[in-house]
Amino acid sequence: MPICSFYIQQLKLSNYKSYSFKEFNFSEKLNFIVGNNGVGKTNLLDAVYYSCLSKSYFSSDLMVPNFQDAFFRIETNVSLGVDNQLVEFKYLKQEKKEISLNKVKVEKLTSFVGKYPCVFITPDDNQLILGASEIRRKFIDATLCQFSSDYLLHLVSYNKVLTQRNALLKSFYEKRTFDNALLDVYNQQLVQAGNFIHQFRKDFMLQFVPVFEKYYRQIFDGDEQIDIHYHSDLLDNDYATLLETTQEQDRVAQRTTKGIHLDDIVFEMKNFPLKKIASQGQQKTVLLSMKLAQFELLKIEKQVMPLLLLDDIFDKLDSGRITKIFQLIKSESFGQVFISDTDIDKIEQLIENNNCKQYKIIPLD
Ligand SMILES: Nc1ncnc2c1ncn2[C@@H]1O[C@H](COP(=O)(O)OP(=O)(O)OP(=O)(O)O)[C@@H](O)[C@H]1O
Ligand SMILES: [Mg+2]
Structure with missing residues (x-):
């Protein structure tokens, strides 16, 4: 049986960490999130992770809302096999978080976790x-x-x-x-x-x-x-x-x-x-x-293709190793991939050298 495809088409964030409101559309293959230090690259990857697993990779729900606010909201349009699904998360401080799938409330977190597999790699992971x-x-x-x-x-x-x-x-x-x-x-x-x-x-x-x-x-x-x-x-x-x-x-x-x-x-x-x-x-x-x-x-x-989130991973790796990883993730063994980096020239070079066809560059400022 072929592996079921899975990717996020669109993500809408309200009050998610540094984003008061922002909408993103993604490529179903490679997404390059590029911008200077502090512009919100890691926060965006974290929001993608949240959409998959109903939790932040880094913080408790309490710490997620944009400073001083008491709520956050994420809306995701997901493509899973032949289905299009709408996933929503609504968090209001002191109330139970609500997850809904195609407008139907998800009663048990255990029935949600695992539906949308996801792997995150961040610089902190050397721990x-x-x-x-x-x-x-x-x-x-x-x-x-x-x-x-x-x-x-x-x-x-x-x-x-x-x-x-x-x-x-x-x-x-x-x-x-x-x-x-x-x-x-x-x-x-x-x-x-x-x-x-x-x-x-x-x-x-x-x-x-x-x-x-x-x-x-x-x-x-x-x-x-x-x-x-x-x-x-x-x-x-x-x-x-x-x-x-x-x-x-x-x-x-x-x-x-x-x-x-x-x-x-x-x-x-x-x-x-x-x-x-x-x-x-x-x-x-x-x-x-x-x-x-x-x-x-x-x-x-x-039996579902997981998302792969790569936060600033090319630092400290030699060019031979970077090329190997790149060849691997652009192959059919991987699905939708998100890559963050501060250096647009490096990313454009990688895209050109590796002859990438299916990709989107998402500049942040
Ligand atoms: N809950 C929050 N509310 C508002 N701002 C937040 C919240 N959590 C983090 N931030 C801010 O979001 C900003 C962007 O952080 P982020 O880690 O996403 O940047 P980055 O683009 O990954 O930077 P770098 O290149 O240094 O890794 C930081 O200034 C941080 O203080
Ligand atoms: Mg970062």
């Missing part, structure tokens, strides 16, 4: 390699929540029970009491959601690693070996038994010391941690390969 494990878990979760609404539901449930269990451990400690039966109720819920999430992440990583390696070699010409491992307390342990054996430790620490909330992805180059020895360009190549692998797996899972 995926350099930063804390939480950022890598967010990367996995952002992918898997688009994969499966069941995953999203289990993740919400796990986080809720984890917060409750930690609060209980704290209160036991403060009141110098202990109730094994009560703790056990939380343990069972944690085990149920935790095992589901662990299995999903483990299966995902098995698919992810070879696709990552394929892209890494394709862009990097395969001169360095990068090893990626999924680390989890649950890999060699039954979670229920683990919670029992660490009960004393948890009581002293007043929090849950083992579980999937501490999972990580470990990168190594020549048996050293990648962040210690890789150059900035190498880190960026690893990052791009991860995101392209995320793209490919989302495409296969959803």
